[in-house]
Structure formats: C-alpha cells, structure tokens
Amino acid sequence: MRSDLANNKDFLAGLLLLAIGAIGFYMALDFPMGTARRMGPGYFPRVLSAVLMLFGLYVLVRGLRTKERVKGIWGWRPLAFITASLIVYGWLMDRAGFVPALVAMFYISALAGHEFKVKEVTILTVVMCIFAWAVFVYGLGLPYQLFWW
Amino acid sequence: MEIFNNLVFGFTVALSAQNLLYCFIGVFVGTAIGVLPGIGPLVTIAMLLPITFNLPPVPALIMLAGIYYGAQYGGSTTAILVNLPGETASVVTCLDGYQMARQGRAGPALAICAIGSFIAGCVGTLLIATLGPPLAEWALKFGAPEYFSLMCMGLVAAAVLAHGDMVKSLAMVFLGLLIGIIGTDVNSGMARYSFGIAELTDGIGFTVIAVGLFAVAEIVNNLESKEQREVFTKDIKNIMPTAKDLKDSFPAIVRGTAVGAFFGTLPGTGPSIASFSSYMVEKKISKDPSRFGRGAIEGVAGPESANNAAAQTAFIPTLTLGIPGSATMALMLGALTIQGIAPGPQVMSSKPDLFWGLIASMWVGNAMLVILNLPLVGLWVKLLQIPYRWLFPSIIMFCAVGNYSLNNSAMDVYLCGLLGILGYVLSKLECEPAPLILGYVLGPLMEENLRRALLISRGDPTVFFTRPISLSFMIATFLIVIIMIAPAMRKKKEAAYEVHGA
Numbered sequence A: 001m002r003s004d005l006a007n008n009k010d011f012l013a014g015l016l017l018l019a020i021g022a023i024g025f026y027m028a029l030d031f032p033m034g035t036a037r038r039m040g041p042g043y044f045p046r047v048l049s050a051v052l053m054l055f056g057l058y059v060l061v062r063g064l065r066t067k068e069r070v071k072g073i074w075g076w077r078p079l080a081f082i083t084a085s086l087i088v089y090g091w092l093m094d095r096a097g098f099v100p101a102l103v104a105m106f107y108i109s110a111l112a113g114h115e116f117k118v119k120e121v122t123i124l125t126v127v128m129c130i131f132a133w134a135v136f137v138y139g140l141g142l143p144y145q146l147f148w149w
Numbered sequence B: 001m002e003i004f005n006n007l008v009f010g011f012t013v014a015l016s017a018q019n020l021l022y023c024f025i026g027v028f029v030g031t032a033i034g035v036l037p038g039i040g041p042l043v044t045i046a047m048l049l050p051i052t053f054n055l056p057p058v059p060a061l062i063m064l065a066g067i068y069y070g071a072q073y074g075g076s077t078t079a080i081l082v083n084l085p086g087e088t089a090s091v092v093t094c095l096d097g098y099q100m101a102r103q104g105r106a107g108p109a110l111a112i113c114a115i116g117s118f119i120a121g122c123v124g125t126l127l128i129a130t131l132g133p134p135l136a137e138w139a140l141k142f143g144a145p146e147y148f149s150l151m152c153m154g155l156v157a158a159a160v161l162a163h164g165d166m167v168k169s170l171a172m173v174f175l176g177l178l179i180g181i182i183g184t185d186v187n188s189g190m191a192r193y194s195f196g197i198a199e200l201t202d203g204i205g206f207t208v209i210a211v212g213l214f215a216v217a218e219i220v221n222n223l224e225s226k227e228q229r230e231v232f233t234k235d236i237k238n239i240m241p242t243a244k245d246l247k248d249s250f251p252a253i254v255r256g257t258a259v260g261a262f263f264g265t266l267p268g269t270g271p272s273i274a275s276f277s278s279y280m281v282e283k284k285i286s287k288d289p290s291r292f293g294r295g296a297i298e299g300v301a302g303p304e305s306a307n308n309a310a311a312q313t314a315f316i317p318t319l320t321l322g323i324p325g326s327a328t329m330a331l332m333l334g335a336l337t338i339q340g341i342a343p344g345p346q347v348m349s350s351k352p353d354l355f356w357g358l359i360a361s362m363w364v365g366n367a368m369l370v371i372l373n374l375p376l377v378g379l380w381v382k383l384l385q386i387p388y389r390w391l392f393p394s395i396i397m398f399c400a401v402g403n404y405s406l407n408n409s410a411m412d413v414y415l416c417g418l419l420g421i422l423g424y425v426l427s428k429l430e431c432e433p434a435p436l437i438l439g440y441v442l443g444p445l446m447e448e449n450l451r452r453a454l455l456i457s458r459g460d461p462t463v464f465f466t467r468p469i470s471l472s473f474m475i476a477t478f479l480i481v482i483i484m485i486a487p488a489m490r491k492k493k494e495a496a497y498e499v500h501g502a
Helices: A002-006 A009-028 A043-066 A076-095 A098-110 A118-139 B002-014 B017-035 B041-052 B057-082 B088-102 B106-139 B144-161 B166-181 B198-202 B206-224 B243-265 B271-285 B298-313 B315-321 B327-338 B352-373 B377-384 B388-407 B410-428 B433-456 B468-485 B487-498
Strands: none
Touching: A002 A009, A009 A043, A009 B166, A009 B410, A043 B166, A043 B433, A076 A098, A076 B206, A076 B388, A076 B410, A098 A118, A098 B388, A118 B388, B002 B017, B002 B106, B002 B352, B017 B041, B017 B057, B017 B352, B017 B377, B041 B057, B041 B206, B041 B327, B041 B388, B057 B088, B057 B106, B057 B298, B057 B327, B057 B352, B057 B377, B088 B106, B088 B271, B088 B298, B106 B243, B106 B298, B106 B315, B106 B352, B144 B166, B144 B433, B144 B468, B166 B433, B206 B327, B206 B388, B206 B410, B206 B433, B243 B271, B243 B298, B243 B315, B271 B298, B298 B315, B315 B327, B315 B352, B327 B433, B388 B410, B410 B433
C-alpha cells in the first residue's frame, strides 16, 4: 500500500502543491493583509496560496481514485550530478576563477551520462574551455578572472 | 497606404548591415537549437537574455526573434529525418514527415516545410503590420481592470489549452504567480518570501527560472534512458517537390496559415496548439483520411505552415498590448525591459524603428531560413550526429555561465540548480512548466493591476464586470473554461494530442 502511494503520480503532485501552498500561506501570515480597497502586501499571496492548496487537495484525492503511476524511472543519479555541477560551478567561480570552475563543471556533469570516458571528457573540457574563453571573455568582455592568481 | 510606408521604413531598418548580421545569427542559432534535442528556443533566449544587455535594442530583439522562429524551422527538420521533434510544435510533423522520409521522399517533405513556413511567415508579417496599429490604439484605452481581465484570460487560455492535464496546468499558473511574488513589494517596500536571503529581495530572474525548470529537467529526462536514433541522410538528393506535391499541399498551406494565425493572435495559445489543430483540420477535410500517418504531404504542409504563422502572429498581443501569449514571448518582453523600454501599446509610437524594424526583419529572416534550410540540410543532419554525452555538458555550461553573468553572483547558479530539482520532479509528475513561467511573468503585473483597479473602484470587485471591455474578457475567460470542461471538447483535445501517441 505504501509503495503504491510513493509511485502515485497525482497523489505526489497533489502533495507537493499542498505543501508549497501551505508554506506560502504560513509565510504570508506575516505580511499585512490590508483591505480589498487598500490591499496590503499579504492579500494576493494569501489568496494564491489558498487556491494552490485547493488544487493540491483536488489532485491528491483524484490520485487516490485513479491510482495512475509515474511513467518511467526516476533519474536521481543524473539529477544529482547535474545539480552538483551547477552548484560547484557557482562556488568555484567566486573562489578559484573561470577555468577551474568550468573544468569541475564538465567532469561532474559528464558523470551524469551513461558512459564516462576520461579521455573524451578531457578533450571536450579543453575544447569547450577555449570556446568559452573566446566567446564569453574575449568576445563579450565578461570580466572574469581565468584563474585564482 | 500608411502600412506600406511603415513597412518600407521597417525594411530600411532591417536591411542595415548590423541588423542583417544579427538577424542571420538569430536564425542560424535558432535552426541549430531547433535541430538539437534537449534545448529549445525558450531556454536559449533565456540564456542569451543577459548578454543582449550589451547590444542596442533593435538588433537585440531582431536576434532573439530570429532564434524563436528559426527554431520552428529546425524542429521540423529533425521531425522529418529522425522522427524526433526538436520542438513541441513539430510533434505532428513527425507523423507524416517521417513516413515520407522512409519512402525516400525526405527532400520534398523538407521543401514543402520550407515553402509552407515561408508563405505562412509572409502572411504573418503582413497581419502584424495591419492588425498591430489599430490594436495598439484600442489598448491605449485600457485601464487597470481591463489589463487584469485580459491577463486572466491569457493565463486561463494558456493553462486550459496547453498540453496535458487542465487542473494541473491551472495549478502551475498559480504556482508561477506565487513564485512571481518573491522579492520586494513595490507598494509597501516589504520583502516577501525572501527567506532571509539578500539576493532574493530582487526576485528570481527569468533566466534562472527558465533554465532551471526547462533545461535541467529536460537534460535529466533525456539521460534517464539510452539514446537511439535512426537518421535518413542518403535519400535527400532530389529536394524539389513534384507538381502534384505542390498542388496537393497548396490548399493545406493556406488553411494551415489561417489556423495558425488565429491561434497565434489569441493570447495564451501558440504554435503547438496551432499545429495540432491544423493536422486535425487536414485529416477531417481530406477525402481519404486513411492516408494520414502514412506519408500524406498535406499532413506536413498544414501543421508546418500553422506553427510558423502562429509563431509570427504571437508577436501581435506581445508587442501591441504588452501581454505575452506564451512563455517565450514573455522572455521577449523581458528583453525589452532589460533595454529600458516599458512594453505596452505605446512602443509602436515611441519606438517605431524597433516595431517596424522587427516586423520587417521577420520577413528577411524567413527568406534567410529558406536559404539556410534547403541547401544546408546536410549540415544540420551532421549536427544531429553529435553524441548526446558531448552535448549535454556543453548545454549545462551555457546555463551556468549565463546564470552567473546575470548579477555576477553564485546565488543565481545555486538557485538554478535547486529549481532544476523542482523542474524535474514536476515534469515526472506531469505538471507542465510552461504555464508556470507565464504565471511567474504576469504575477507582479497582475497584482499591480488588481490593486489599482480595486483602489479606483473603492474596493468594489464588480468593477471587472461593469466596464464593457473588461466584461468581455471575463466572459471569454469563462467560456474557454466551460467549453473545455464539456466532455465533448475534452475528448477532442485529448484526441488532438494523442495523434502522436504521447
């Protein structure tokens, strides 16, 4: 029974919407509501969050009835590597410079693929680093330090 | 003859060396990303948006528009040759286009696509030129209640007619509106939903949202399963269609253009729904509907003309009313804003070189696309042979660099990564991200107009129903919902999307 719910497309979607709506509504309680005539910053967000929760509830209940499953498999592995590569890029840009950030990004994101050939990834990284330098730094004049020195 | 003078003026702008160059870059990049799976015009425009800041407004807009309609062309090339729609709008082209390719008639199919798109593009350009000025004049009369009602109609239409579940799409609109609130409230100066992060008080940028929700999710979706493609390259020697092909497809092109222009002009609908509808029309009208799905040339000519006509006419509500009809159009408005131009009906009179230059450049760009697409088909096919494992890290690179360059801050890249997770989960749960983006863009505008409307009316909500223009938008909104809820229409929509078996 529990594993059924964990793969129930609409149940999960409804749950997600409900959760986002609830968080939105809870946070909006801190914003002044105002009146319809002079709306405060809390008016619109509260209405939106409430409607979102209603939608979430509807979809959730519908999911319990139709029991449709999520199509395909969850690609957590590629998702983790792609997200990590973006975050590492941002982190290294602030600390180590453009080239190290790009190199790290390419190696980590390539791990998300089905095959990882060190030689191929290295060639791709070198070619794309030169391309990125030519387009972004030389061509568009973005003020990035290439390395940390 | 004012239209004529305006168009001549537009051409003098569009044909300047600089604008020609950017138009070419636009359609070239557009075709390339249309061909490549996993990256569409929305993401490309979002990534290039920060870069256009360095360009003058006219070439910037011309280039971005070129990417947009160029992608429709490129998408149909892959649909025919690989049975892989580069864009959602070319999904139906796969049906008969790919069958034609398997019968060794890839050349004529590509040629008909180009011819149909070109004709549709020309008609679309003329329509913008004729409909634009009166619409803009009409829109100058709009007050806050009218704008609010118009946006309601656009959002509801976008959600209800979009691919996928209607309820979830509407929910996505609301989620988008909620995300749009993040940032500092204009009226009170209060930071809303900023989670104590300083960068969030400025809101989340277009680029961050679009790249996170679309690009990251799309790449992960593609990486779930192994790639397999079959490319027909040997058979594209004789490109010229026969006289019979032309005779068969001409009426389909005309009908497709009409269908496309209709859906393009409506706010909230766009190329995808236009091409699906055109396919249904052709199938219904045909004397022998069983030929469809087995290489009927009308099934390529109609939808291809329709999606191009819609892509072009989508600029009508965007440029004249300042209300984007689709997520991509919302980004075009974002480009205007970056350039310091407030979108709305006044653009036409205050920036005539921009408006007419952009329109004329679309005609020039369409001509360039015919030239680019037919003789260079071999080059585009080569592009398809690049393995995906080289492609996706490069796409990620553009995403990362583009996001970082927004404010030169790592926070935008982090946010993009997190939104990528949300985007992937939503796409697995079959919640469409396109209505979300539209809601996100229109959110602040909607809140602003709602507040202003209720301030004028002293808090009386009937203001939306007592002013005639506003009332008609509201009636239209209800009609759209009622028609789509009706079981008969619901089945029709499902059938329209099911042609692909998706």
